[in-house]
Amino acid sequence: MLRTAFDAVFRQDLALRRGPGGVRVVLKRADGGAEPPPTPEELERRRQHAELRAARDELTGLLDEDHTARSTMRHLAVVEHALGRLGWQALERVPLDVLQRALEQFEERVSNWSARGLACLRSRMAVAVAERLRREGPPSGEAAAALDxxxxxxxxxxxxxxxxxxxxxxxxxxxxxxxxxxxxxxxxxxxxxxxxxx
Structure with missing residues (x-):
């Protein structure tokens, strides 16, 4: 087992790969092709995608706990639906008054923020509301009223x-x-x- 680990680390063929960031050393795959390590941009994209998936899955689970949740917390259900359609862009596309009310409903519903996806979503929603209030000013309230x-x-x-x-x-x-x-x-x-x- 130790020999296999040693071979995997020290007996790999190396190759040079030229890319947008310059020349990099990469490990060659067993079939002879080079397997480039993920770029920082790719790693960030994967992290963002994993955060979004966890947040949406945990929010869906929260709303599924009670069969009346989507009808009583319509604003939060709008955010759930928008996250599925638009990803994190939803926090910029949902009307501000709906997002504010969804955040209130979210904070009323959840008391234990140990679930990482829910905590991440709450944080992002709070930041989006604060930023949009600063940029756009107070909302009219028409969209939230339509859901009420x-x-x-x-x-x-x-x-x-x-x-x-x-x-x-x-x-x-x-x-x-x-x-x-x-x-x-x-x-x-x-x-x-x-x-x-x-």
Whole structure:
């Protein structure tokens, strides 16, 4: 076992690889090709992706704990949906008043922040709210009020979203088999600004 470890570390063939950062020494694979180590940019991209996945998975788990959570915490459900569609950009695209209310709901719901994904999401949401308040000023509150609407108004919005989802957004159906859930997701999607260039 010690000999195998020694061979793996000290008897590898080395190669020089020229790249944007200059010339680097890389280990050659057993088949003769060189396996370049990941770049700092690639490592950062992987870290960001892992953080996003953990945050979204833990938020989904939190909202799945109670079957009424998505209807009572609509603002937080909008953030969950937007994170799935836009990644961390969602914190810039969700209307500021909705993001503020989602952060309040999040902090009311969670008392133990030991889950790293939830703690990371809370931190990022708080920073995004503070930065956007500084940049944009106080929000009008219209988007958050639309989510706080009485049940009959919400039902009409869901019905309109169901029709829109059936025609314009077929990818929404992957979220679940329940028509109402799909319509809610479509309604949430209509609150989120699409990224530039789409």
């Amino acid at each position: 609407s009485p049940p009959d108004v919400a039902r009409q919005a869901i019905d309109r979203a169901r029709v829109t989802a059936a025609v314009a957004e077929p990818e929404v159906t992957e979220a679940g088999d329940d028509d109402e859930a799909q319509a809610l997701l479509a309604a949430y999607g209509s609150l989120v600004e699409p990224p530039p260039g789409r």
